Amino acid sequence: MIIDETIKKDIEELSGQKLSDCYQCGECTAGCPTAFAMEPVPSQSIRLLQLGKYSELLESAGIWLCAACNVCGERCPRGVDYGKIADACRTIVLRNKVTHITLEKVDKKFILDAPQQAFIAAFRKFTT
Amino acid sequence: MTSFAYYPGCTLYTKSKNLDLCARETAQILGVELKELETWNCCGAIFSTVTDDIANQVAPIRNLIEAQKISNKLVTLCAACYNVLKRSNLYLAKAGNETYRKRLMNFLDTEYNGKTEVVHYLETLKYDIGFDNVKAKVVKSLNGLKVASYYGCLMVRPSEELKFDDPDNPVMMDDLFAALGATPVDFPFKGECCGGYILVDKPEVATKCAQTVIENMAASGAECVATTCPLCQYNIDNQQKMMSKQYNLPIFYFTQLLGLALGIDEKILNLNNHFIDPKPLLKQKGLLQ
Numbered sequence: 280m281i282i283d284e285t286i287k288k289d290i291e292e293l294s295g296q297k298l299s300d301c302y303q304c305g306e307c308t309a310g311c312p313t314a315f316a317m318e319p320v321p322s323q324s325i326r327l328l329q330l331g332k333y334s335e336l337l338e339s340a341g342i343w344l345c346a347a348c349n350v351c352g353e354r355c356p357r358g359v360d361y362g363k364i365a366d367a368c369r370t371i372v373l374r375n376k377v378t379h380i381t382l383e384k385v386d387k388k389f390i391l392d393a394p395q396q397a398f399i400a401a402f403r404k405f406t407t
Numbered sequence: 408m409t410s411f412a413y414y415p416g417c418t419l420y421t422k423s424k425n426l427d428l429c430a431r432e433t434a435q436i437l438g439v440e441l442k443e444l445e446t447w448n449c450c451g452a453i454f455s456t457v458t459d460d461i462a463n464q465v466a467p468i469r470n471l472i473e474a475q476k477i478s479n480k481l482v483t484l485c486a487a488c489y490n491v492l493k494r495s496n497l498y499l500a501k502a503g504n505e506t507y508r509k510r511l512m513n514f515l516d517t518e519y520n521g522k523t524e525v526v527h528y529l530e531t532l533k534y535d536i537g538f539d540n541v542k543a544k545v546v547k548s549l550n551g552l553k554v555a556s557y558y559g560c561l562m563v564r565p566s567e568e569l570k571f572d573d574p575d576n577p578v579m580m581d582d583l584f585a586a587l588g589a590t591p592v593d594f595p596f597k598g599e600c601c602g603g604y605i606l607v608d609k610p611e612v613a614t615k616c617a618q619t620v621i622e623n624m625a626a627s628g629a630e631c632v633a634t635t636c637p638l639c640q641y642n643i644d645n646q647q648k649m650m651s652k653q654y655n656l657p658i659f660y661f662t663q664l665l666g667l668a669l670g671i672d673e674k675i676l677n678l679n680n681h682f683i684d685p686k687p688l689l690k691q692k693g694l695l696q
Contacts, residue, residue, distance in 0.1 A: 292458065292459075293457050293458055293459065294456070294457075294458070295456075295458050312599060312600040312602070312616045312619070313600075313602075313605065313612055313616065315615070316609070316612045316615075343608065344605065344609065344612065346560075346600050346602060346603040346604065346605045346613075346616070347453055347454075347456075347560075347603065347604075348560035348564065348600035348603065349560055349564035349565050350560070350564065350600070352564075352565060353564050353565055353566060353574055360456075362456065363456040366455070366456045366457055367456075367457060370457045370460075379608070380607070380608050385607055385608075386610060389606065389607060389610070392641070392645060393422075393606060393607070393638075393641055393645075394418040394421075394422045394423060394637040394638055394640075394641050395417045395418050395421065395422065395449075395452075396416075396417070396418045396452045396485070396487050396604075396637055396638050397452075397603075397604050397606055397607055397638050397641070398604075398607060399417070399449060399451065399452035399453070400452040400453035400487070400603065400604035400638075401604040401605075401606075401607035401608060402607075403451065403452065403453055403455070403463065404453060404604065405607075405608060
């Protein structure tokens with residue numbers, strides 16, 4: 280996977296967000312329900328992109344923990360939606376044919392028990 | 408009888424039949440027919456926010472075109488279907504998205520400009536039927552049952568697009584339960600995420616999210632919970648066994664409690680399809696034989 284300066288344009292276009300709009304207040308991270316397990320957290324993720332450390336974020340585990348709950352975008356005082364940025368970052372990785380999960384990795388008890396909705400959503404967000 | 412186009416979605420045909428069947432039955436009692444689309448496909452379960460993602464928008468838009476054969480209004484029940492169908496529709500109709508719309512139309516047989524109005528059954532109950540008229544049909548008052556209304560993410564956000572209710576303090580379901588004779592319980596995490604589809608990849612993270620929500624409901628005095636989303640239902644019902652503390656809180660679909668108050672058949676309520684058995688609580692409250 281080639282990561283260079285053009286990736287910033289890709290992330291901004293795919294997400295519809297302007298990275299320099301973020302002034303690092305941390306409201307997104309404060310409201311994020313999965314921030315306790317997310318590394319880097321939403322505000323740090325945007326900071327990495329602002330500093331040009333694209334591969335550090337694209338290769339991180341953090342972008343895969345966004346549950347698309349929309350709290351960050353709803354509460355951002357600058358109108359930046361980190362959920363859309365995470366979606367763009369995941370899409371770039373997946374379009375480079377690097378899948379995040381496979382069916383074999385999923386706990387079998389969920390395959391029988393959990394609602395279809397969970398699998399459709401997860402496989403849309405996590406597979407090529 | 409007023410008829411509205413109705414979209415059940417994939418999960419309501421299998422794992423969450425009680426959410427679906429109780430809605431159809433209660434609508435009938437309230438003088439509204441939920442007319443299922445003749446053909447439909449899965450909405451995709453999650454809205455793709457990626458601006459050039461035409462492929463994932465075809466499925467939801469096909470359903471919106473199909474709805475036109477029945478009515479301009481399309482009623483949904485599952486929070487995810489509501490969120491995906493409504494947002495896909497708005498994105499297509501948004502000013503400035505003409506090029507996107509033209510590209511999308513290459514994959515569809517019928518021209519479409521966004522005229523189907525996507526609503527949730529709760530909105531049908533509030534605006535088309537009216538909670539006062541629902542109240543008038545109650546045969547079994549919920550008798551002060553302390554219900555925590557759990558809206559989750561997909562009903563309330565993004566509020567600018569969905570315009571469903573206050574994203575930080577939604578009350579539409581609470582008002583419905585008050586009309587049914589229950590006591591709505593206020594708690595701080597009405598719109599907090601249950602962990603959603605993260606369950607599939609990192610179950611321990613999803614379960615911790617769900618526990619945060621349940622803990623707050625229990626601490627606020629809730630005896631049970633009502634939800635609109637099959638995934639919320641699963642994460643806060645079935646996953647209770649995985650939590651570090653046991654709350655034993657029954658998790659209903661809002662249509663089950665509505666059905667109970669309107670006196671629908673116990674078979675349709677399907678109270679056996681729960682991990683935490685709700686029957687002892689309902690018996691204790693005199694709501695079940």
